[in-house]
Amino acid sequence: xxxxxxxxxxxxxxIADAVFAGATLRTVPFLAQVGIRLDPAGPAAPRVAAALGxxxxxxxxxxxxxxxxxxxxxxxxxxxxxxxxEERALVAILEEAIxxxxxxxxxxxxxxxxxxxxxxxxxxxxxxxxxxxHPRAFGPGRCAQTLLQxxxxxxxxRGDDAFLLLVRPSFAAYVAEWLVDGMAxxxxxxAAV
Amino acid sequence: MFQIRCPYCGPRDEPEFKYGGQAxxxxxxxxxxxxxxxxxxxxxxxxxxxxxxxERWNHAAGCRRWFNVIRDxxxxxxxxxxxxxxxxxxxx
Numbered sequence: 001x002x003x004x005x006x007x008x009x010x011x012x013x014x015i016a017d018a019v020f021a022g023a024t025l026r027t028v029p030f031l032a033q034v035g036i037r038l039d040p041a042g043p044a045a046p047r048v049a050a051a052l053g054x055x056x057x058x059x060x061x062x063x064x065x066x067x068x069x070x071x072x073x074x075x076x077x078x079x080x081x082x083x084x085x086e087e088r089a090l091v092a093i094l095e096e097a098i099x100x101x102x103x104x105x106x107x108x109x110x111x112x113x114x115x116x117x118x119x120x121x122x123x124x125x126x127x128x129x130x131x132x133x134h135p136r137a138f139g140p141g142r143c144a145q146t147l148l149q150x151x152x153x154x155x156x157x158r159g160d161d162a163f164l165l166l167v168r169p170s171f172a173a174y175v176a177e178w179l180v181d182g183m184a185x186x187x188x189x190x191a192a193v
Numbered sequence: 194m195f196q197i198r199c200p201y202c203g204p205r206d207e208p209e210f211k212y213g214g215q216a217x218x219x220x221x222x223x224x225x226x227x228x229x230x231x232x233x234x235x236x237x238x239x240x241x242x243x244x245x246x247x248e249r250w251n252h253a254a255g256c257r258r259w260f261n262v263i264r265d266x267x268x269x270x271x272x273x274x275x276x277x278x279x280x281x282x283x284x285x
Contacts, residue, residue: 059201074256075201130206144202145255147209152254 004030007112007169011176020183021190022120025176028113028164032087034080035073036094038102051097052080062143062156071143071156079107079154079166111154112172116179117162120186125163127182131155151175195269198285199252200260200276213249215239216261217281243267247281250274 006029008015015025038044040056049055054065057072064070068090071079082090087108094104116124122133131146132138143156151171156164167175195207221227221235240246246266251259263272263284273284 060203074258077256130208146205147254 006030007172008114008176011173014180015176018180018183020118020120020124020187022186023116023118023124023183025179025183026115026117027176028115030084031108031111031113031166032080032082032084032090033107033111033166034087034090034094035077035105035107036080036098036102037077038098039076042101044098044101047097048094051093060142060144062141064141069156071154073145073154081166084108110168111166112169114165114167114172114176114179115158115162116165117159119161121161121163123186124179124182125155127185128178129155133157135160148175149178195271197250197262197271198274199255199258200274201256201258202252205252205255209252209254211251211253213251213259216247216249245272 006027008027008029012027015027018025036048038048045056052065052068052070054063054068054070056070056078057063059072059075062069062071068080068082071081073079080090080094087106091104091106098104126133129146129148131144138144138157140157140159143154145152145154147153148155148165148167151167151174153171153175154166156166158164165175196204197207197210198204218235218239221231224232227235243266245263248262248264249259250262251257260274260276261279261281261284262274263281264270265272275281275283275285
């Protein structure tokens with residue numbers, strides 16, 4: 001494979017310098033991401049569930065099994081996420097399962113990852129996102145497509161204190177700078193107390 | 194700012210949505226048979242009523258689906274939303 005450039009390579013320094021006790025930001029440059037479109041009541045849904053070993057989730061939810069996750073994106077649309085390098089195998093499995101009853105597209109290069117974790121991760125995210133991040137509304141295992149300021153993102157809650165953001169490479173620097181700024185702002189608030 | 198209930202994703206803030214004009218404006222079954230005036234009425238003329246108004250919205254930054262919203266044009270109250278294919282009475 002040709003050399004790949006991590007979309008946020010130029011910002012790694014700024015991200016590493018963002019020191020805030022409550023949260024840590026980390027880039028996840030490459031992930032296998034495969035988009036699927038199919039009728040959840042149609043014949044392909046059970047075949048996909050069997051092939052992946054996980055049920056396609058209902059609205060706003062994520063299912064996970066064996067290192068693969070399915071994120072709900074819409075009533076007939078999901079994103080299957082796995083470790084970098086698995087994309088070709090995933091596409092092959094999904095094309096076989098779906099056949100002519102839907103669509104499979106390798107979207108791995110379409111979005112890059114940012115992982116925000118720590119006890120105040122939700123507060124950092126809330127400095128730049130209007131989505132209700134309270135565990136009552138957006139607990140672990142939930143995902144959403146929403147806006148981070150002006151940038152469209154997929155946000156997944158990976159645990160009580162961990163979020164994964166999937167962002168288009170051209171918006172990634174904008175998103176990372178907002179998060180770094182949010183961390184700096186909260187750190188300053190803390191220092192002022 | 195509105196908080197709009199997407200029938201698929203749930204309540205979200207208005208910047209995630211795009212407005213699509215009056216709902217339930219049917220495409221003419223035989224456009225060729227229309228006079229210029231009738232065609233112009235289909236293209237450009239919309240109700241401008243006070244009270245409950247059915248309009249289309251698209252969840253552009255979310256699931257990207259079109260759906261319908263009942264909004265009170267007098268008070269700006271969002272009465273409810275419903276999926277394409279459902280009736281205004283289904284709004285919730």
